[in-house]
Amino acid sequence: MSIGRLLPRMIAVLFLIDALSRFVPQDRLCFQAWECVTRFQEPGAIFEANRQFRSERTHGNMANMGNVPALRQYRPQVFTTDAYGFRNEPSLANGNIDGLVLGDSYVAGYGNSDGDTLPVRLSEQTGRRFYNAGGPYAYLATARLLKTKLRFAGRRAIVVWTENVPLPFFEDAERRAENPDRKSRLLNLVFHGHGERVRSELRGLWFMSPVKIVAEKAYLAVSNDKILPNTYAQRVSIRRLTTGTPIIFYPPDLEAFERPGEARPAVDHLRWLTAELKNEGFDPLIVLAPSKYTVYYPTLERSNPENVDTNPLLARVERALRGAGVSVLDLTPGFQAQAHRDLATGQYLYWLDDTHWNARGLEFAAALIHRHLNATSDGKVSGHDGI
């Protein structure tokens, strides 16, 4: 066969393989549940509904982003979603719910198994039934959506506000949830109100290509500083704890730590969110979650104690919110103290190869929140001084 006939056929065959393989389950190709379960998002959520992902060998997002296989922490993972596209045991959606836990991937439990998520740990510790509403950045829209779908026995809404996620993410998400864009409106018109679902399916098919994943894995494997330089390494920051243990950070967290932003925009947004949640009948608690770098900076090799901000961003946010009468808890002091204590025993609150909390960190966060809830219900005030 001549080259003029062979090459177009090769392209056509590769195209067909690529197109058809997109309809095949891809769980074996994902390094993390998150990759797979976010593919076909349920409208209003970010996960596929009624989905279960199981793997014996997942690892962290930073090890993947920086292509550093030597620092991967392999762990099994089970990730289950309910009928609404949130990470809960499917039966939970049918029962009476005492409260919602709203937040991003920290709440959803990125990198951890079902039994270790913050809402599950909080439910175990408080004896209440907390629903994992983590995932979408549109916290108010999510609370409103779930209010109409779930049966509530209580009205507690815990909002976990993660340090360093840019505020526009939240504002845009709320705006989009409130006013679907032109594409969504058009698709809703064409598909009789199912536009978002169709869009999600199309997006999932478009963006996730098994051929691309396999090719990327092969390319990452040769980008090992021997065959080719590992150019991906610059996407992460690898440091060492004072014990010598390597730990990977997300570079924007370092930048935010070194040049913290203004507290005012976050305070204004959280005050607005609190007021809106109260209008919806919820009893909100804002939980401020520090970044991994904020927690571990004091325990790093060659860290300069003078660089530790004596008036850090989350502390300023907490003070301003409390001054405005908002119920708030900053996890930073507790996490920093615990991280320091853990060094001696080689235990950690975050995965070393990931930006997120590990099971121990999630349990610890749940304990701090539980203690705060107990204290405030006793009329005590907790916060920086109380932990």
Added chain:
Amino acid sequence: MLFNSLIFLYAFLPVTYFVFWRLKTPTQRYVWLTLASYWFYSFWNYKFCALLLFTTVVSFAAGVALLKIADARRRRLILTISVASDLAVLAFFKYADFGLGSIAAAGRLAGFDFPLKPLQIILPIGISFYTFHSISYIVDAYRGTIKPTRNFWEYATYVSLFSQLVAGPIVRFRQIEADLDRIDRVDRREHLDRAWSFFAIGMIEKVLIADTIATIINPALTRYASLSTLDAWLCMIGYSYQLYFDFAGYSDMAVGLGYLFGIRIPQNFNSPYKSKNIAEFWRRWHISLSSWLRDYLFQPLGGLFGSKWQQAWNLLVTMSLGGLWHGASWTFVIWGVYHGLLLAAYGTVGRGWDRLPVIARQAGTFLAVLIGWVIFRATDLTMARVMLEKMFFFQPGFSVVAAAALVLVLGIAGWLAHAGPNSFELKHEWGAGATVALAALFALSLLTVYGAQASPFLYFQF
């Protein structure tokens, strides 16, 4: 959209190709190619399609006017207005911020503080190329070298043809006029093998050679201040081949794509690193640009007429502006001046140079070109100075990561560039074994496109 992207290979090219061959009349095909090319361009920024259309309309109208008007004074007026319009567009979008920045810097040096702020103008991709297309068309029409077309769509096809729109070659209208005229009579199968052979070779040159080199040298060049002498030489030899195979690869892909639609795009690179002197280098490197500069700038300035000083001055002006064409930066101007001086020097002592052994002349020419690439590649004058210091004042050490792979690729690239045939010297009639080998390398390129991060062609930025 890149030629080495999946959206191009899976969607744009098949749709454009199959619709094109379904259409029968020349105008239908011109309209389709024009629309497809604007679609191609809109993937970058659809708003700038208006600018492309403006340039097209102005130069087409100028061509029609030159066709009708015989009066010399009025013809000159049309030439002046239309070329000035094209140059004004280019000057504003490409050089306004550079000009303002340079004035402000000069003012600071002189002790004045001009309150000039950059306008933050977005540089429309391909503007240097389609502006030069248009200017060559108007000037050729004025000189009577071509007969301007009365078919707007034929002209729009020429200016916007996607295969040459964003990074050349700078094709003259007369070079493809015959093919455009017989666009409805060309046999689809006539050039099919040649088309895909050129395209595959270009893809391999770009993805497997140029991009692999770039992957290794770019991380090293970002920390240029810490390089050793050996590192610096490896990086700059690497960059010399990267630039060549990137742009020659792009040009070969453009030629292949042209053949797919029955249009023969001329050769842009003729093994430039085999050159035995700097003048020959410029006859072999980016031929469409160097010949454009020769015909529309150097010769109108006086060319090789006049005194030696006058000739040297003409060379210096031409090459400086040629350098500036590559980008709004003083490094490009200095690179142009450097080549202008080399050409002038060769004009003066060329006879002595030509008596040296061939290998010495080739090596010397390559070395001179390579030193030029140091300035060309530098992000600023400091980097150029530091790199040259590193190369010529010994600094011990070796820190390039994956150097073994680099040496291997440089070996292959070096052989192809200095000893191997270029794509226009090949017959493109492959036996079974060669077909399989070419197909395998093409498949590897495709998988690399899938797996690696997208890598734009270097000449897109110009």
